[in-house]
Amino acid sequence: MRIMVVGGGGREHAIIKKLKESKKITEIYALPGNGGISADAICVNIGAKDIAGIVDFAKNNKIDYAVVAPDDPLVLGCVDALNEIGVPCFGPTKAAAIIEGSKVFSKNLMKKYGIPTAGYDVFSNAEDALKFLENAPIPTVIKADGLALGKGVVIAFTKKEAVDAVKSIMEDKKFGDSGNNIVIEEFLTGPEVSVLAFTDGKTVKPMISSMDHKRALDFDKGLNTGGMGTIAPNPYYTDDIASECMEKIFLPTIDAMNKEGRQFKGCLYFGLMLTPNGPKVIEYNCRFGDPETQVVLPLLESDLFEIMQSVTNGTLVDCEVKFSKKSACCVIMASKGYPEKYENGFEIVIPNEIADSVYVAGAKKNDGKLLSAGGRVLGVTAVAGALKDAIDASYAKVKAIKFDNAFYRNDIGQRALKATEDR
Ligand code: AMP
Ligand code: GLY
Secondary structure, eight states: OEEEEEEOSHHHHHHHHHHTTOTTOOEEEEEEOOTTGGGTSEEOOOOTTOHHHHHHHHHHTTOOEEEEOSHHHHHHTHHHHHHHTTOOEESOOHHHHHHHHOHHHHHHHHHHHTOOBOOEEEESSHHHHHHHHHTOOSSEEEEESSOOTTOOEEEESSHHHHHHHHIIIIISOTTGGGGSSEEEEEOOOSOEEEEEEEEOSSOEEEOOOBEEOOEEEGGGEEEEOSOSEEEESOTTOOHHHHHHHIIIIIHHHHHHHHHTTOOOOEEEEEEEEEETTEEEEEEEESSOOTTTHHHHGGGBOSOHHHHHHHHHHTOGGGSOOOBOSSEEEEEEEEETTTTSOOOOOOBOBOOGGGGGGEEESSEEEETTEEEEOSSEEEEEEEEESSHHHHHHHHHHHHHHOBOTTEEOOSOTTHHHHHHHHHO
């Protein structure tokens, strides 16, 4: 079968490498892919937001199945457009992708169906929001309604920070129309867990849990980023908590989306916080997480393509989704200066013997050389029986990769390791 994967980051590289293990697949195209992905798929220079271009490509190249991985094309209705020309897809329709596309929608959904989340208020003008802040408890959390590259969330530890956040989102339009509405919510505490789950709108099969490291610097200091590394499984996510989440969060969410006439099919990402009052939803994403995918898929023992097809066909209940009992760690190598200003164009040298476990996020090919071309450049994953060994192996691989201007955190997995040892 001829498969097309929409997107061009480390997550898409991990999806493509896993799909390549499936015997049913003869050809994989990546739109647009990147210089590193070109070792594993045929990259086509069509942007992930160019829905008309994607549809044309699928039509002209007899694509049998499409995986739409990033949030933007999903929210723009890429799956609907491909379905219209008869291409089956992995990913939610536009109507269902709103669960990530609008925080106001997802908060209201949780409230209506009693799904545990932080208390909140919605504002459509700055004046009302600023008035509300006069008596709001601090810290408080301010979120732009729409997509904002993971940067639309401000945790305000002082009233001034809260006021500045409202002004920059609603008045200065820092995130454009994404900030026409905002959510101001209760500040929660507790360990965070990412759970990606396959669902066909009837059955939910969660993948192995993981832990992201969002801050740029060691010990969770510095700015928020797209994610500087991940480990799986997440030691805080015990079997008891998993059962509680299934009962109180996962199944009720699928049910709620069905009742709203927005059946969700694809990968639903639950960003959870394990608070002293039980697990609560911090955010939903309508897609695989990045870099969570880079630790979750290497632990998947079942055939990813068969699972994806069962999600599309509504037969997930009969499909095995099995994970290894091992642990995985992914360390992101970024460009120095990320997530702010950074320089690109440095040659990346990856030893052949570790290329299988490198997921390239931002690089281009030039005269046969791989050059850095992004804030996050690549992720390096290792799998081992014990978390500590996975962490050590992943850092050993990082040290074997050479590019000038490389930057990475040194403490990926350390908090998880401590939680394991404290048990
Ligand atoms: P998001 O971009 O929605 O994933 O949010 C970024 C980060 O902000 C999350 O990973 C949390 O660490 C934090 N965050 C979001 N909402 C809350 C909240 N209500 N209370 C405390 N922290 C939060
Ligand atoms: N790693 C967080 C995300 O994919 O949104």
